[in-house]
Amino acid sequence: MPSTEPSTANLVLYAVKDQIATITLNRPEKLNAFSDEMVRALADALRRFDVDAEAQVAVLRGEGRAFSSGADVRQRQMRTREEFEQHGGPQGWGAHASDLFSRAVNWKPVIAAPHGYAIGMGLGLVLSCDLICAAAGAKFQITETKRGLAGSRYWALMRFRGAASFATEAALTGRFFTAEEGLEQRIFDRVAPQGAHLDEAYKLAREIADNPPLSVRATVRTRRWYMEQAEREAYLQTNPLKLHLTEDFRESARAFVEKRKAGPFKGR
Numbered sequence: 522m523p524s525t526e527p528s529t530a531n532l533v534l535y536a537v538k539d540q541i542a543t544i545t546l547n548r549p550e551k552l553n554a555f556s557d558e559m560v561r562a563l564a565d566a567l568r569r570f571d572v573d574a575e576a577q578v579a580v581l582r583g584e585g586r587a588f589s590s591g592a593d594v595r596q597r598q599m600r601t602r603e604e605f606e607q608h609g610g611p612q613g614w615g616a617h618a619s620d621l622f623s624r625a626v627n628w629k630p631v632i633a634a635p636h637g638y639a640i641g642m643g644l645g646l647v648l649s650c651d652l653i654c655a656a657a658g659a660k661f662q663i664t665e666t667k668r669g670l671a672g673s674r675y676w677a678l679m680r681f682r683g684a685a686s687f688a689t690e691a692a693l694t695g696r697f698f699t700a701e702e703g704l705e706q707r708i709f710d711r712v713a714p715q716g717a718h719l720d721e722a723y724k725l726a727r728e729i730a731d732n733p734p735l736s737v738r739a740t741v742r743t744r745r746w747y748m749e750q751a752e753r754e755a756y757l758q759t760n761p762l763k764l765h766l767t768e769d770f771r772e773s774a775r776a777f778v779e780k781r782k783a784g785p786f787k788g789r
Contacts, residue, residue, distance in 0.1 A: 542576035549585025591641025648678035655700035656718035666695030669770030
């Protein structure tokens, strides 16, 4: 039976109309789970947008039932210990999601338009965007907490957006929260009815694109500098812990793949 997996070239789609780029996560049969290849494809698309003279602002969306279900656990979290030590974590070489927005040259704004689910790495991607326009009822989760990894980066990004107390709860419990909760806590900028969130995102993009592009980019560059500082500090706190090498992380990843309840956890 032929594979339904899209080619690497089609994992992320790119199109431009009226100065607005649309970047689409295109792995719907896997709920847009991020493999190493998909992270690299997204990096290529963001780089293409950054240097595209025809595009001034981008809308980032997901194809299918969800924005993104996070990391591809079977690939990125089921590696051998040797591979984890070589890569310094679950991500493959050159496929670190936290680097995606720090490679800009022209500093153009990106609007996230999440729907369905945006969890784990998918939530991290949403939080890294400059503005967020979510679909009503969309659900979000810091899955790292339940997988034996640190939720510190997500805590830092949510705190940066102004939701320190809520960020702590979300990171420590690993519970789902809704678009409406995120809007109330000032994590998200807008929430639109299901089916209308993309229209709202494009409306916002149009307002931005009508401004002088260099003044817009100056603000984006400043904002991302402060955002990256928050991320870097969280990374420096947690990276030495090497949680990806712990027994609890391995148990959680195995349980996910085997579709069973994880545990008991041992704290090692």
